[in-house]
Amino acid sequence: MEEDFAEIAHIFKAQKSLVRVPECDENLKMAVLASWQDHCLVDLLHRWQEGELPAQIGAVISNHSRGPNTHVVRFLERHGIPYHYLPTTKSDKREGEIVELVKDTDFLVLARYMQVLSSTFLRSYGKDIINIHHGLLPSFKGANPYRQAYQAGVKLIGATSHFVTEELDDGPIIEQMVDRVSHRDTLTTFAMKSENLEKQCLAKAIKYYCEKRIVRYSGNKTIVFG
Amino acid sequence: MRWERLIRGCSVLLPAKASVRGFSSQGDAGCGGQKFSRKFSQRVLKDSKEGPRNRRLHGVHVFQCSDQLGIVANISQNIARRGANILNVDIYIDFDNGSPVFYSRSEFSFDPLQWPRDVMEEDFAEIAHIFKAQKSLVRVPECDENLKMAVLASWQDHCLVDLLHRWQEGELPAQIGAVISNHSRGPNTHVVRFLERHGIPYHYLPTTKSDKREGEIVELVKDTDFLVLARYMQVLSSTFLRSYGKDIINIHHGLLPSFKGANPYRQAYQAGVKLIGATSHFVTEELDDGPIIEQMVDRVSHRDTLTTFAMKSENLEKQCLAKAIKYYCEKRIVRYSGNKTIVFG
Numbered sequence: 366m367e368e369d370f371a372e373i374a375h376i377f378k379a380q381k382s383l384v385r386v387p388e389c390d391e392n393l394k395m396a397v398l399a400s401w402q403d404h405c406l407v408d409l410l411h412r413w414q415e416g417e418l419p420a421q422i423g424a425v426i427s428n429h430s431r432g433p434n435t436h437v438v439r440f441l442e443r444h445g446i447p448y449h450y451l452p453t454t455k456s457d458k459r460e461g462e463i464v465e466l467v468k469d470t471d472f473l474v475l476a477r478y479m480q481v482l483s484s485t486f487l488r489s490y491g492k493d494i495i496n497i498h499h500g501l502l503p504s505f506k507g508a509n510p511y512r513q514a515y516q517a518g519v520k521l522i523g524a525t526s527h528f529v530t531e532e533l534d535d536g537p538i539i540e541q542m543v544d545r546v547s548h549r550d551t552l553t554t555f556a557m558k559s560e561n562l563e564k565q566c567l568a569k570a571i572k573y574y575c576e577k578r579i580v581r582y583s584g585n586k587t588i589v590f591g
Numbered sequence: 592m593r594w595e596r597l598i599r600g601c602s603v604l605l606p607a608k609a610s611v612r613g614f615s616s617q618g619d620a621g622c623g624g625q626k627f628s629r630k631f632s633q634r635v636l637k638d639s640k641e642g643p644r645n646r647r648l649h650g651v652h653v654f655q656c657s658d659q660l661g662i663v664a665n666i667s668q669n670i671a672r673r674g675a676n677i678l679n680v681d682i683y684i685d686f687d688n689g690s691p692v693f694y695s696r697s698e699f700s701f702d703p704l705q706w707p708r709d710v711m712e713e714d715f716a717e718i719a720h721i722f723k724a725q726k727s728l729v730r731v732p733e734c735d736e737n738l739k740m741a742v743l744a745s746w747q748d749h750c751l752v753d754l755l756h757r758w759q760e761g762e763l764p765a766q767i768g769a770v771i772s773n774h775s776r777g778p779n780t781h782v783v784r785f786l787e788r789h790g791i792p793y794h795y796l797p798t799t800k801s802d803k804r805e806g807e808i809v810e811l812v813k814d815t816d817f818l819v820l821a822r823y824m825q826v827l828s829s830t831f832l833r834s835y836g837k838d839i840i841n842i843h844h845g846l847l848p849s850f851k852g853a854n855p856y857r858q859a860y861q862a863g864v865k866l867i868g869a870t871s872h873f874v875t876e877e878l879d880d881g882p883i884i885e886q887m888v889d890r891v892s893h894r895d896t897l898t899t900f901a902m903k904s905e906n907l908e909k910q911c912l913a914k915a916i917k918y919y920c921e922k923r924i925v926r927y928s929g930n931k932t933i934v935f936g
Contacts, residue, residue, distance in 0.1 A: 503862055504849045517848055518931030520886040523866065541865040543888055548683055548933040586863030588893040 385577055387419060393471040393575050394421040398463070398478035401429040403437060405476035405497055408564035409571065410440055418568065419575045422446050423470045426463055428453040428480060453480050460486040474571060475529065477563065484531045494529035495574060497567040499559050501525060501541060506534040511555045514546075522546050522555060524562035526570035528581065537587045539570040539579060647700045648733050650675070652715060653922050655726035658684050658691035662722060666697060669714050675701035681935040685928055692725075694925050696935040708734060730922055732764060738816040738920050739766040743808070743823035746774040748782060750821035750842055753909035754916065755785055763913065764920045767791050768815045771808060773798040773825060798825050805831040819916060820874065822908065829876045839874040840919060842912040844904050846870060846886060851879040856900045859891075867891050867900060869907035871915035873926065882932045884915040884924060 366384055374382035399406040406425065412418050426449045431438050441448050449466055451459040458480055467473060467490065475482075475496040482494070500510030501523030514522050523543035530536035542565055544558040573579050573589055580588040652670075656662065663682065670677055679698040684691050701711075711729055719727035744751040751770065757763050771794045776783050786793050794811055796804040803825055812818060812835065820827075820841040827839070845855030846868030859867050868888040875881035887910060889903040918924050918934055925933040 501846065501849070501866070502864070504846070516930075518883050518928075519847070520883055521846070521868065521888060538863050538865055543866060548927075548931065582893075583863075585861075586893065589865075 381580070383577065387576075392419050392421045394423045394469065395472050395474050395571070396423045396467040396470045397425045397474045397476050399425065399427045399429070399476045400479040402477045402479075404560045405563055405567050407437065409474070409476060409568055410437070412568050414440075414444070418571050420571065424449055424466055426451055426466060428459075428478075458483070458486075460489070464489045472574065474567070476567060481533060482529065487529065487531060493574070495539065495567070495570050496527055496529045496534075496536070497563050497570070498525045498527065498534050499563050500534075501543060502527065502534055502538060511552055511559060515550075515552055515555055520546060522559055522562075524559060524566040526566045528587075535585075537581050537585050539573065539587055539589065540566050542566045645702065647676075648703050648731055649678075650699050650701055650711065651730045651732065651922055652695075652697045652699070653726065653728050653730075653925065654693070654695045654697075654719070654724055655925065656693050656719075656722040656724040658693040659722065662693055663695070665718055665721065666695065669718055670697070670699050670701075673701060673706035673711075673714070675699045675706055683933050683935075688928055692927070694927065694933055696923065696925075703734075726925070728922065732921075737764050737766045739768045739814065740817050740819050740916070741769045741771060741812040741815045742767060742819045742821050744770065744772045744774070744821045745824040747822045747824075749905045750908055750912050752782060754819070754821060754913055755782070757913050759785075759789075763916050765916065769794055769811060771796055771811060773804075773823075803828070803831075805834070809834045817919065819912070821912060826878060827874065832874065832876060838919070840884065840912070840915050841872055841874050841879075841881070842908050842915070843870045843872065843879050844908050845879075846888060847872065847879055847883060856897060856904060860895075860897055860900055865891060867904055867907075869904060869911040871911045873932075880930075882926050882930050884918065884932055884934065885911050887911045 366386075370382055370384050373379070397406060397409065409418065410422075413420065413422060422444075424447045425437070425441055428451055430450045430452070431448065433439075438448055451462060453459055460483060464486060470492070472492055473490065473494040475494060477497060477499070487494070498506075498510070500506070500514065501521070502525040504510075504519075505513040505517075511522075521543045523541055525538055526540045527534070527538045528536040542562045544562055546555060546558065550558075570579075578590045580590070582588055652666065654662070654666065663680070667677060667680075677697060677699045680695060681697075682693070682695045684693050708731060711731075715727055715729050718724070742751060742754065754763065755767075758765065758767060767789075769792045770782070770786055773796055775795045775797070776793065778784075783793055796807060798804055805828060809831060815837070817837055818835065818839040820839060822842060822844070832839070843851075843855070845851070845859065846866070847870040849855075849864075850858040850862075856867075866888045868886055870883055871885045872879070872883045873881040887907045889907055891900060891903065895903070915924075923935045925935070927933055
């Protein structure tokens with residue numbers, strides 16, 4: 366099969382040609398980076414356990430410590446997935462160690478990881494990184510998008526999953542979801558609604574990615590095959 | 592038999608003019624002799640055992656003051672002691688900006704013979720005085736004149752046509768004073784014929800880079816209560832805004848604060864977003880920055896072209912603008928906290 370498709374690729378001078386047999390090939394291997402907020406992490410771990418995300422989880426890396434008796438740590442132990450606590454400071458983002466830990470993965474997932482990865486890291490790692498931004502890009506880039514949205518008086522808030530590029534919150538968008546808000550909403554309910562969207566939006570992105578449905582094209586855009 | 596009607600901007604059935612006059616002659620239906628201005632609605636006056644004297648009208652009260660004890664109690668008592676029935680009350684207190692501010696919108700039904708309009712104004716004015724209200728207004732949709740708008744449009748007319756049709760259906764409780772456009776439309780176009788049928792003037796005011804005809808526009812719209820920019824492609828200057836001084840509602844064909852300014856479809860297309868939207872908002876000196884009233888989205892994918900972006904967006908713009916106008920005419924929108932809006936349910 367590989368040969369047959371390679372032949373076609375050769376004939377048409379293909380820029381991209383890949384074959385995958387899900388039941389035979391290894392699942393893509395991801396590492397998940399998270400900070401103290403764990404709604405996205407927990408949600409994706411559960412979906413993974415349910416078989417919804419056809420991937421392997423190589424490791425979970427966090428700049429927030431979690432004790433041995435926490436839900437996340439116990440879950441990971443049960444499944445033999447290492448949890449690496451790498452606290453960061455303003456001056457030390459531990460990027461070198463992270464690259465080392467994830468070098469055998471196929472892609473990374475930033476599940477509300479609150480540190481900005483440097484261009485050095487991106488070049489070092491070199492492979493795809495999927496991030497969930499808790500705002501409806503290109504609105505509200507950067508920090509505190511809930512607060513930005515709240516102050517802007519918008520009537521819709523959303524979450525965006527996208528590939529990470531050197532520009533913050535600027536990479537090719539994979540999926541977006543919205544929910545309605547009104548004057549009755551507080552920052553707390555903004556957060557609640559947004560967290561709900563983030564979980565779904567990130568999970569979808571990971572699923573699409575593992576199923577080879579996403580193709581980056583035309584600069585900053587994605588095709589998501591149905 | 593008593594009956595009440597909850598009016599929510601839907602087609603309201605009016606009595607034929609004759610019966611209105613007949614009713615008024617029974618002692619001023621509380622409307623103070625004002626003319627009905629509902630061209631496109633007919634209200635059925637059901638026969639009642641006790642005759643028209645039990646006809647009830649619908650009132651709206653909007654209120655804003657510093658939050659303190661007893662506001663709701665006071666307003667409710669004020670309504671109840673006149674034999675009126677509260678149908679809906681929506682209250683919001685803003686705690687975010689120093690001392691809390693109270694906002695409310697109440698709907699009630701009342702017997703105009705028992706609570707004449709001028710007495711109603713006094714009663715509510717009294718409450719406004721007691722609580723040192725920043726805002727206190729009363730509106731009786733069936734008596735008061737509809738708010739009068741002028742619509743500004745350019746060559747794109749999907750929003751204009753849509754709002755004209757909804758207005759004709761009675762969906763938008765407003766008067767249309769005029770349509771002003773920097774694009775000419777011939778006498779045989781749908782828009783011009785429609786406006787002629789309804790006696791609404793169409794003013795063609797072509798603009799150039801150097802002349803936006805703002806002085807003339809202000810003159811034409813000075814007797815309106817608010818303006819609607821239905822995809823009007825000229826940016827109104829601060830001078831105009833200060834000159835006109837009243838509310839202006841705009842529809843922006845993008846999901847603010849994303850894609851401000853020109854060509855939001857193209858901006859969105861190039862950004863590779865998966866959702867596009869429309870935003871209706873009040874116009875302020877900053878372009879596409881005023882308090883947002885309503886937003887709507889639709890999904891797009893790699894399969895969408897600029898054309899389908901436009902198609903989906905136009906569909907959203909029409910709905911979004913119509914909702915904003917309807918909310919505005921029903922006095923559901925209150926601007927607060929700098930750049931935000933309360934839209935009462």
